[in-house]
Amino acid sequence: MEDWLEIAGNKYRSRLIVGTGKYKDFAETKRAIEISGAEIVTVAVRRVNITDPNKENLLDYLDPKKYTILPNTAGCYNADDAVRTCRLAREAGVGKLVKLEVIGDDKTLFPDVPATLEAAKILVKEGFDVLPYITDDPITAKKLQDIGCAAVMPLAAPIGSGLGIRNPYNIRIILEYATVPVIVDAGVGTASDAAVAMEMGCHGVLMNTAIAGAKDPILMAEAMRQGVEAGRKAFLAGRIPKKLYATASSPLDGMLN
Amino acid sequence: MKIKINGEEKEIEDGLSIAGLLEHLQIRPARVVVEHNRRIIARDAYGATLLAEGDALEVVHFVGGG
Numbered sequence: 001m002e003d004w005l006e007i008a009g010n011k012y013r014s015r016l017i018v019g020t021g022k023y024k025d026f027a028e029t030k031r032a033i034e035i036s037g038a039e040i041v042t043v044a045v046r047r048v049n050i051t052d053p054n055k056e057n058l059l060d061y062l063d064p065k066k067y068t069i070l071p072n073t074a075g076c077y078n079a080d081d082a083v084r085t086c087r088l089a090r091e092a093g094v095g096k097l098v099k100l101e102v103i104g105d106d107k108t109l110f111p112d113v114p115a116t117l118e119a120a121k122i123l124v125k126e127g128f129d130v131l132p133y134i135t136d137d138p139i140t141a142k143k144l145q146d147i148g149c150a151a152v153m154p155l156a157a158p159i160g161s162g163l164g165i166r167n168p169y170n171i172r173i174i175l176e177y178a179t180v181p182v183i184v185d186a187g188v189g190t191a192s193d194a195a196v197a198m199e200m201g202c203h204g205v206l207m208n209t210a211i212a213g214a215k216d217p218i219l220m221a222e223a224m225r226q227g228v229e230a231g232r233k234a235f236l237a238g239r240i241p242k243k244l245y246a247t248a249s250s251p252l253d254g255m256l257n
Numbered sequence: 258m259k260i261k262i263n264g265e266e267k268e269i270e271d272g273l274s275i276a277g278l279l280e281h282l283q284i285r286p287a288r289v290v291v292e293h294n295r296r297i298i299a300r301d302a303y304g305a306t307l308l309a310e311g312d313a314l315e316v317v318h319f320v321g322g323g
Contacts, residue, residue: 057288071319
């Protein structure tokens with residue numbers, strides 16, 4: 001069966017988007033991403049260390065021809081910085097897809113929603129394909145898709161918390177309103193969290209810490225791939241309704257007297 | 258002359274272009290993006306963009322992130 005995740009006109013087989021932060025080294029990053037099956041990978045934009053510029057570069061390990069590079073605006077606390085970061089990222093020549101995050105507070109890393117909306121408007125106007133990280137708020141999600149964002153990315157729980165989806169009811173409403181893909185971004189802790197998101201009908205899941213921070217990141221990358229695939233298939237298959245009492249699986253006819 | 262690169266003051270030789278500076282710093286141009294006095298410079302303009310006293314440069318690249 002053909003089942004694609006379509007973002008900004010591009011089709012992807014994998015519904016798992018992974019980050020590249022917190023790995024032991026680039027070799028581990030590369031291996032984990034390969035095993036995860038992800039086709040879209042997030043990266044951050046940072047200053048080059050000019051006193052030691054000969055260090056290896058992440059893109060030496062992640063071929064932009066093979067992966068869609070999704071630069072983020074992590075660490076930006078206002079719309080101007082986020083827009084500036086996106087413009088720099090685009091100049092790197094890896095496309096116009098950006099993960100917009102405007103952080104409101106360094107303890108929760110929750111997004112600053114008004115600043116996110118402000119930056120999204122500018123970026124969409126400048127031709128970026130914007131994937132905004134937002135709280136699990138259906139009204140914000142609706143506003144961002146109306147602005148022209150290519151997807152909306154509500155958090156499951158705070159970044160790096162591993163708490164899983166804390167408000168499935170809001171995610172359901174976001175899905176009901178959605179005219180663009182809904183990608184759960186942040187807060188996933190383990191494979192079942194990813195499966196739950198996909199079973200609900202989310203179009204994708206984005207994660208970094210859950211894989212990179214696991215004791216065995218390579219094995220967890222595989223578990224996440226399978227969790228996302230299992231959840232997606234269960235969603236498409238259509239689960240049975242929940243009932244309070246039993247329904248026998250074996251026929252009652254032909255029983256011995 | 259003095260310029261600021263990534264927030265740090267640096268003494269460089271007069272009349273250097275961005276391309277010359279990157280070469281001097283042993284930075285591969287293909288892997289970076291340069292902002293010159295808050296203006297992003299296209300890679301093919303590095304050679305033609307000359308630096309002046311007091312200029313501010315940001316040289317950025319992609320690193321691991323989520």
